Structure formats: structure tokens, C-alpha cells
Amino acid sequence: MNRWVQRLWRQRTVVALLAAGMALRLLWLGDVPGGLNQDEASIGYDAWAILHHGIDRNGHSWPVHLVAWGSGQNALYAYLAMPFLAFFGLTVSSLRMLAGALGVMALLLFYDLGRRADREMGWCALLLLVTSPWHILASRWALESNILPVVVLAAVCLLARSTPSRTACLPAGCVVLTLAVYAYGPAYLFAPLFLAGSLWVLWRERAFTAGQFGVSLLCAGLVALPMLGFLLNNALGSGDLQVGPFSLPKYPGPARYGSIFLPFAEGGLARTLDNARTVLALMFAGADDGMPANAIPGWGAHYVWLLPFGCWGLIHAASRQAGRIDRLFLVWLLCAGLTAVVTEANINRINLVWLPLLWMSARGFWCLTEHPRLVRAAAGLLLLSCLLFSVRLFGDWNRVMSSAFFAGFRESIEEALARAPAGAAIAVTDEPNMPYITALFVSRPDPASYIRSADIPARDAPFQQVRGFGRFVFGLGDTPEKPDWRYWVAHRSELARFNPADFALSAHGEYAFVERRNSQTACELGVAAQRLSGQQDWGVLSEDGPVGEPGAGFSVGGRRFLRGLGVHGDSRWLIRSPRPMYAIRAQAGISDDSACSDGMHFVLEADGRAVFDSGQIRSGSLIDVSVALAGATELAFVTLAGPGNACDHGNWLAPVISLCARDAQMRSAGNPETR
Template identity: 30%
Template sequence: MSRVDPHLPDPHLPHLCSGAGWLIAILALAGLLRLVWLDGAPPGFNQDEASNGYDAYCFLKTGRDRHGDWLPVTLKAFSDKVDHRSPVYAYLSVPSVWAFGLTHFGTRFPAALLGTVTVGLTFLLGRTLLGARGGLAAAALLAVSPWHIFMSRFAHEPSVVPFFLVAALCCLLRGTASRGYLLAGAALAALLLYNYPVTRLFGPVLLLAYAVVFRREVKERKRAFGVALALFVLLVLPLAYKTATLYASVQGRFHQISIFDEPFPKCVVLFALNYLSHFAPSFLFGRGGVVEGDFVKIAYLPMLPVMLVGLWECVRQRQPSHQLLLAWLLAFPLAASLTYPYVAAPSALRPIVAIPLFELLAALGFERCLGEAPAAAWRKLVAGLLALALAASAFFFVAHYLFVYPRHPAPGFQYGFRQALQYVAAVQGNYDKVFITDKANQPHIFVLFYGQYDPRTYQTERVEREYLPSGWWKVNRFGKYRFGDIRGVYEPNRRHLYVARPEELAGREIMPLKTVGGPGGKIAFLVVRGE
């Protein structure tokens, strides 16, 4: 008999809520917060988002990525030396790009959809670990989580990691008594490793913890667990083979940011400091982690008391569910701690495997507080006060994110390219050459994305690239497009079109065809012609 019961008794639930009704409301709220104004918040568009979107467009049209590789295990997006990234998000984006077009919304939709589904899966996971009321509390907390809302609106590889992680755990926990769920869990755990690179360390560590926590079930059902392990290994083999045969390039980005170049004593100290920084109050409840030059809040301060209670329960109790949560807590910073942090704070991307751990711990603490309350009136008071504090925190975050943040976007979202390049796409037929400023991160990908550049043409034509000292590609030209400093190529009497930063045309008498405003009233781009 499994020690994980997905239908734990919950005697207080009928007095506090109707489970199904609350779950529907939570999912509706989660969907609303992840889908409303998806094309405008975050404002601008990141080069990694554009890369995933355009590769999805290429898969849709040709079955190959933009470099001509057929259904690759990794995508060499911006370099074949240091940028072998996960293709999972690009594959997931194919249906939405087909349905909504090559747009911000179409590219971000998979993150928003799977983010909403993850809230529902968190209810199932929480119900299995904590009971029905704990599952609802965890789902509600994740629905309004600032970290998860941000990631669910960002078309980047780590954005879908929580979906695969929670889905795998749901199946594996049910798999202690069901072979079908066990095999599904093994398959999802394997797919998890194809996502963001941190999962390639975290995934095996968590699976090992799962095997230790449920060692009795593993011993009783050796054959079923052996088949599941074989399936997991079989599905991971393509990734393992590519990593082994192209190790230097597949691991190129990690080698750039890892701490292993330091002497061993310093490496140990750096790892310890990095590891502990993920538990710092400033990271968890203060400014948060860094994404694209801006801070992303991780959790709301009112969650702190119930998280501490939940953590104490995990330490105090010897239940398998609590032991698994504690192992998860200890494991989530491991991979991120092997890399140099940002100057100001840890990354908010590399510890992505912590979603929805903090919500589950808070839900466990919430459940414990309600269970200790001496009477129903006290239970309602505790629940009401916590809900009010969290609702206020969530309201201020959402209001800031949707109405204030768009006026001050993070620099990494490269605001203004959409307006400039959609105009260029409409008029470029009137010009012999189009020159795009290189005062941006990988500007060529925005030309491909906003111009919906024909994938077959890009896959077969000559693309002139050079390697930067860092190992990244700098695309200099393809087709009629050229990329560089506009100051060195501007010719006033040619049939050329230019997309420039204002400082590149300073001192020249020009009449812009289009001026693209940027944050704070500044000019982001000028579109001018040479005639």
C-alpha cells in the first residue's frame, strides 16, 4: 500500500469552501493574470523570445530550425560554440504560432497556458502531499506568485520548467501504486532534462531523493521501477549522446559562467555563498532575483510566517511527503550555485526549479496553523488574515506589473524593435539595402521575427557571421540586410534604409521616416532613408 494518499481526509474543508468551486476560481484568476495583455507586459521583446518564436515558425514551415537542422536535440541559436539551448519551448510554440501568427502573443502563449495548467497541477500535487485544503492553498498562492506570473509571460526556456517538474512529481507520487503513472512520471522526468540546463543536475538529484524517500515502495515493486528507470534512460540518451560527442560546445555557456575556473578553495567558498544567497530574505522576500537587468520578486512577505511553520513541519515530521519537500528545498539551489551570480543578486532563472516549492511549504504551514486553531472561529480568522495580507500584496504587484512596469521596461527586453522593424518590413521593397544598428543584442533575430523572413530562404542563403571574443555570433549580413554601426555606413544619396539609435545620427540633418519612442520619453530608434 502506498504511503502517499491522494485523497487525504480533510474535515475542515466543507466548512471553509467548496473545493471544486474554489479550484475553478483559482484557475480563472491564474489564467487572467497570465494572459491579459500578454503582448505588452513585459514590454518589448527579448532576443531569446524572438529566437524561440522564429525557430517555431521555421519548424512549422520546414520541420527544421533556422540553421537548417531537422528536429534538433539542442538549438545553436546565437552560436555553435556557447549557445546549445533547449528546443522544448520552440517545439511547444509551433501550434500557437500556427494559430496566432508569429507575434508576441503567439510566442508567449505556451508559457502562459502551461503556467495556468501548472497552477492546476500544483493543486493535484498539494492534494497528494498535504490534503485537499493544502492543495487549494498551494494553487492559490501559485496563481498570484509574482515569480511565476513573470515567468509565465516570458517566452524563454525556463518558463515551462515548473510545468514538467510538477507534472512529473504528480505522476511519480501516484506511480508508487500505479505502473501507468510511474511510466508517465519517468517520461516527464526525462523531458524535464531537455529543458533549462539546471534541470540536468536537479532532476537526477530529486529522483534520487524520491527513490530514497519511497525506498519501501521501490523494493516492493522492483520490476515496475526498473522498467520506469529504463524508459527514463532511453529517453535521455539522445541528449546524453549529443552532450558527450559535442561536450565543449554543448557545455560552452556553462564554462563561461561556472565557478570551476577558480582555485579549489575559492570555488568551495563561492559555492557556499551562492547556495546560501538563495535563502537570503532579500532574495526570497525583498528585491528578488535578476532577469534581463531587472529584479523579479520571488515571494510575498506575508508568506514568511507560514513558510517557516511549513519548514518546521518538514523537519519535525517523518512523513514521506514532508521528507520529499525538504529534499526539494535542499536541492533547488545546487545547479545555480555552480555559476557566478549577477552582481546585485542571484538570477531568477537558474533556481526556477523552486517553483512551486515555496507555495507548497506555505500551504503546509497554513494547514498546520488552521489545524492548531482551537475553534472554527479562530480557523476562519487565521485564514482571513492571511488571505487579506496576501491579496493586498498580490494586488500591488499586479498593479505595478501591468501599469507601472510597462513605462520602465527592463533593458533586456529591447523595447522599440517591433515598431521600427514592422515599419521596415512594410517598406523595405523600395530600397536596395537595409542597415540595422548593432547597438542591440542580436538585432538580426528581430529582423527575422518581425519581418516573418521566409525560413527556406534564410536556411539556404549565405549568412555572414563572425565570432566575438566571447564565442557568440555577430551576424553581419544576409539578404539585403546589413548590421553594424550606422555612423560608419550612412550614405545620404543612396537607396538605403537605416534603423539607427539617435546618437548614431547626431549632428546630421535628417528627416526621419519614423521615430520610435522609448521609456521615459527617450527616442529608441530612428528610421531614415539615404535619399
């Protein structure tokens, strides 16, 4: 035991780096990023459907490539994720566990390769990968293309061990490298190029025998055969092919891989030259691609200040002193760079460049190890960069990512399924990208029943739009005006169509579950702007958003609200009811972005008598309002500005009036229309 403790203490730097790397990749997987991306939902449902029913949502049994929404999705992530889905069920967290686990695996493999190259190089390589912005983000969500680099990294680890006496390393490395073609389309070009380059490096070192070479090519060819058959079938075939339980689907429309490989596209040469500039900007200038889950603006995928270290490492890898691992990474970088130039670039499409670029930067760090003060300063700067990046990632940037991942949409569908009776129709907003796939992810129907009920107008489209399946209809249409419709999932921009007097709302992020009230027994009245008369010192009364931003929703006290009234400074708005009002519940506060406000009072007057006064509150505070009204027929919503009225963006949040005497005894609990 003491020996193990001593060994861990000697390796405390490595242990600390591994612990930090695991934390950055595994903590809060289901919440950072929040929400669910359509690519995640697609591969998650198809993996679940194949695992439990043997077919995907297009009816293909154990396909070598998923058809998904019509133009294809790579299948390797789906198959590797199945153990997690089998054990934990289909959830956002379980689907992302594979990405996180492979991210940790990449740390271990990268460290092992570094340690084999040189003892000091081990911790340099680990440090660079642990702190990499690209790798942290790529390990936190279930985009199937993000696993491609770790597949190639595993192959390099095997190829680096190849010797004539280790008969299994070369064939295993070639097999794993060939598996990359099932991970992401750019590997169709990269894998054969890198295989040829790697074999050349190993041949020069006499690292294999002729027998090992022949067996390796045979094994790689057998692994590649199903994908080759799939590609040939889509180029020349007329329909799906079935080989035992496995299917080689033919796309109903154009293949996705054909649109991102620029030489195949219209204007290919000019677009390739423009794309090369984009690739250089992403690799060396800290550019981002506008996708919040790929990079944070200002940080990029790779720290710009590492460029000199990368150049230093590149020079070393091209020198006579370079070892086998350096040469393999140099060949990887060259093949990945060529593949990136001919692939319409964003950070995840050119993800093969990042690991060899990090290796070269780590080599640059390693060159400094003879100067301890310099290497400590550079390592400290790298750790500080990672700390600042992580604070941003897990802080305000997560809200940006979550919005791009439709945060609240999945939860709204879950509530609709829980609240609506079995078989009742549910109309779902079409504001998110491919909303039907999130509904499939949540409801998890038998794929055969989905196929029977799916309404797909254009099945030969590269991205099929589904108008409905089972109990779901996508797009609200005129359903809010039809009295026989009772249940909806709506985006905040659509809530104006639902009068609070007639519809109850439960909000989740930017989305909400909406239910029609029973008009015969309705005892509650939602307060809408059109019911009010009055004035305020600036702007106009705004519904469902702060003053000047109607429909934008509210951010108050660090929470998100979709319903309410936005006022300014000194205001007085009056509602008159033909029925007695017995109570009101709401919340109130100043918008979070109104930090320059010097405070406001929120007051309620029933039949001219003050029944509630908040006292002066500041921005960031959120107060509950729960007041008996004793049968009043007039209610005034009043705000009083502080010494000045600058930034006084006051908000009455989801006010609901009780019209039945039995509700006069109000609960002091928070507003049920916020989550």
C-alpha cells in the first residue's frame, strides 16, 4: 500500500492533471450544455430503437450507416453508446457518457504516447490536451463526429508499438484506423491516406514483416468492406441491400457527405481555395465557427499563443532526431490538413487536425524542459488560460449553448406527455430544428409504429420534415383557435396566441407547455396587457417581456420567465373585472440587466386601497406576491421609481387573479408558472 502511495506521490502532477481533465469532461454532462441538440436526439433515438427493436426509425436493421433525417448520420457513435443506454436508459446524460468516457480515454492515450516518446513529454502532452478548449467542448456532447479523433489516436497507439515480434499490433492498429470510416465522412479520404503514410513510416523502421503487412491489409479490407458496399450502393444501386441482419441503406435523397466534400460540389476549386483560408484561420488565428458548442468567441479551438510552440514542435518532428511517434503525428497532421482543405470547414468537420496540432505544441513545451523557469511560466499561463476558459464555459456561455440546444423544449414535451391523457393530440412548435426528433427521443415509440404514422411530405429531401406522427403534430397552425385542441408545446414567441384567461401555462426555458382551461369551471384569470388601462413615465406597457421588448421573456433574480407585464419607473395600470376578484398571485422584480436602477416599489391597490407594498427592491431581487382581494372589482398594478428612474425596468411576472371565493386563502408558495 505504501508503495502505491509513494508511486502516486511521484506522479502527483500527472494524477492532478488527470483529475482536472476528468472533471472538466464529466461533471454536469446533462446540464452543460443544457438542452438537447437535434443531432444528439437523432442518434440517441436510433441507437435506442436498434438496441430494443432491431431497426432504426427508417426501418433498417443494424445499418452500417444511419439514414437519419434523409441524408445520413454516422453509426459508430450509436453502436458504442448502446451499453450506456442499456444500463441507464435513454437520457441526455447517458447519451453523452460515451463522449465523456472517450474524452478521458484520449487523455490516457495521449499521455501514454507522450511518455513513450520521452518521460518529460508525457506530462507535456497531457497538460496540452487537458487544457484544450476544443477537447473539453467536444467531450461534453453527443455529436457523433467528435469521436473520430480518439479512434485515430487509439490506432496510433497500436501502430507505435508495432515490431516484428509483436504480431498483433500492426493488424489491430490497421483495423482500428479503418473503423474511423464508420465514425465520420472525412475519414473516407483521411483513413487510406494516413494508413499509407503510417505504413511507410513503419516500413522505413523495419517495424513489421511481410506476413504482418499482408494480414493487416486483409483485416483492414474486411472491416472496410461493409462501408465500401454502402458507398457503392448509394452511387450505383437502386435500393437497400440486406446482408443477414445488417443493412446497407440507400439514401432517399442526396448524401450528406457529397455536399461537404468541396471537390464534388459546384464551383469546387474556388470554394476549396476559400475553404483553405478558413481552415488556417480556425487552426492558427483563434477563429470560431459560430457554433456555440464548438468554440467560445475569443478563445477558438486552440490557444493562439501556442502557435510558436507548435512551430517548434513541427520543426522537431520533421528533423532527423524525431522518433516514430513524432513521425506518425506529422503524417497525421499532413493528411488531416489535406482532408480539412477539401472539406467544408467548421471546427468539428476538421477535428482530425487538433490532436496532431496539440502534439506539436506539446513538443514545443518539451523543448523548454531544460529551462525549468520558462517551462513553469508557460505551464502556468496555460493553466490560467484553461481556468478562465472554464469559468466562462460553465458560467454565462452555458446559457448561450443551452439556447442553441433548445433548452426547455425537451422538458416541455415531457410535461405534455405527463399531463395530457393517453392518446390526446399535442401540437408542438416547429421553432426548433427538426422538432420531431426530440419528440421521438422523449416519447420513445416503437420505431415500427413511428414509420406507420409518420407524415413526411418529401421523403427524397436531404433533411426530411415530419409534419406529425402518433399523437404529435408539428407546427401550431390554427390549433389554438380550435376548441377541440387542448394541449400544446410552444416557443415564447408564440405565447401571445394563448390568452391567459383561457390557457394555463408551465414554462421551461424558452418553451412552455400550454393547456386549455375548462371554461365551465374556470376560477382563474390571467392578466393580459389588453385588459389594462393606465400610463407610465416612459415607453409603453409590454406583454411577456421587459419594457421595449414585448415577447422576449424576462430574466429576473437569475431565473427565466415567459409570462408577465413589463413596466417602467412610475406606472399605474388598472384592470376592471365584471366578477369579484378574491386573490392574486404573482412574482415581481427588476430585470437583471437593469443594474443601474436605484430601486423601485411594487404596489397593489384593490378598489383604491393599498393591499400590498414591496418596499424598495433592487435589481436581482425576486419577490413573491400572494394577496387576498376581498371581492374587489378594480385592481391597480402600481410601481414607484426611486430617486431617479434610469433603468427602472419593472416586471409583474405571470399575475393570476382568483375569481372564486374558495381561493381567497392564498398559498405563499412560488408561482407555479415558472420553473
